[in-house]
Amino acid sequence: MRQSERCWLSQASFAPASDQATATWHNQSMSTLRYSDTPITMQPKWNADGLIPAIAQDIATGEVLMMAWMNEEALRLTLAEKRTVYWSRSRQSLWRKGETSGNVQHLVAARLDCDGDTVLLQVNQIGGGACHTGRRSCFFYEPDRQDWVLGESERE
Amino acid sequence: MRQSERCWLSQASFAPASDQATATWHNQSMSTLRYSDTPITMQPKWNADGLIPAIAQDIATGEVLMMAWMNEEALRLTLAEKRTVYWSRSRQSLWRKGETSGNVQHLVAARLDCDGDTVLLQVNQIGGGACHTGRRSCFFYEPDRQDWVLGESERE
Incomplete structure (x- = not known):
């Protein structure tokens, strides 16, 4: 092989x-x-707002935890500090994941995709989870006819 | 539990x-x-171009295969046909993944995230892989100082 x-x-x-x-x-x-x-090198392609989408995946379980955005500085800091730093579009500022919650994501591996417009970050997720709702992953709404709904197993 | x-x-x-x-x-x-x-229901939030990012994950291995975009019709067709249909931003048309290559993605589960702005699709990837380069996953460039480079193991 x-x-x-x-x-x-x-x-x-x-x-x-x-x-x-x-x-x-x-x-x-x-x-x-x-x-x-395949080109030997690739550069991140920033969108019109200077951002790139970044997917965080739990390296232990394979679970996709969240998707957020990075500007050039956030991506540089993420690689340098080996922890995820995103760009908050709502607050228009850098967002060091876990700074207040403690739910830091330690970076294990980063990959850029074939056309340079998405980043994948494989992380060790510290604390309760990646989601602001307390869940491990942000992806929990299931399709149900017209709506997307909280699954039975996700309700308290 | x-x-x-x-x-x-x-x-x-x-x-x-x-x-x-x-x-x-x-x-x-x-x-x-x-x-x-957590709200009981959620609706997809379309960006200014009427699109939402969609992450495809191999449900058998957990690998993140690719990220692409969907408009409302593409997401509706994906759920109805149980195979991924994306929106090609370069061609400005629907893109039935695998239509020419045979590398269809059969949909097993779909989830919308906590704020409704990203979709996760768990799929059975048919054929050689998700990437147009023939690779299983589109995420293969590794960070290396200033550049992102094709890892040794990814070269022919």
Whole structure:
């Protein structure tokens, strides 16, 4: 197996995948690769407001915790301080995640995507969770006909 | 253990977490919850262009595959057809993921986040991968001083 056919982060970084999932992964990865078309370097592409979306993922469980925005300074500080620093669009200021709540996100790995317009941050989430509601993840509304609703399991 | 202290999707949907990760999860989830503050319903918040960011995650491995954008029609079609349909900002048209490549994403679960401005889609990724480069995931550039670079393991 070539290195390039493996997960981009070591499987050991995630919760272990089942054998079946791993086998499927490798079979799929061996088809029609166009790796050589890929530029060697990439720069973040900032939107009209100078921001880029950043996805935070729990590296222990794989769960997607939240999506927030970063300006150039926030991304630079995140990489330098090894903890997530976002840009609060509502407050128009830097937002050191967990500064008041204690729910800091320690950065383990960062990746920029193929066209440079989204960042993925793999983190160790400290404290109760990433969400301001106290939940582990911000993604908890389920589709239900016209609405998105709080699932039964998410109600007190 | 209350339902609300559990992962928002069944652990069985993901690759199994290690016992240690699961224990950490539950301990953290028991602190300072503010579940009762949470609205029962939520609506997607479209940006100035009528779009919302959508994160696609491989439900078998937990890997974050890509981030793309949806307009109202794309999100409606995604939920109705149980496969991802995005809005291509470059082509200004609906983009049925995998229509030409065969790399369709079958939708397993969709979640809207706490403030309604991001969608998470958990999918079964068919074919070689989500990325136009042939890679499984679009997130493969690593930070390296001033640049983001293609890791050694990602080169042909």
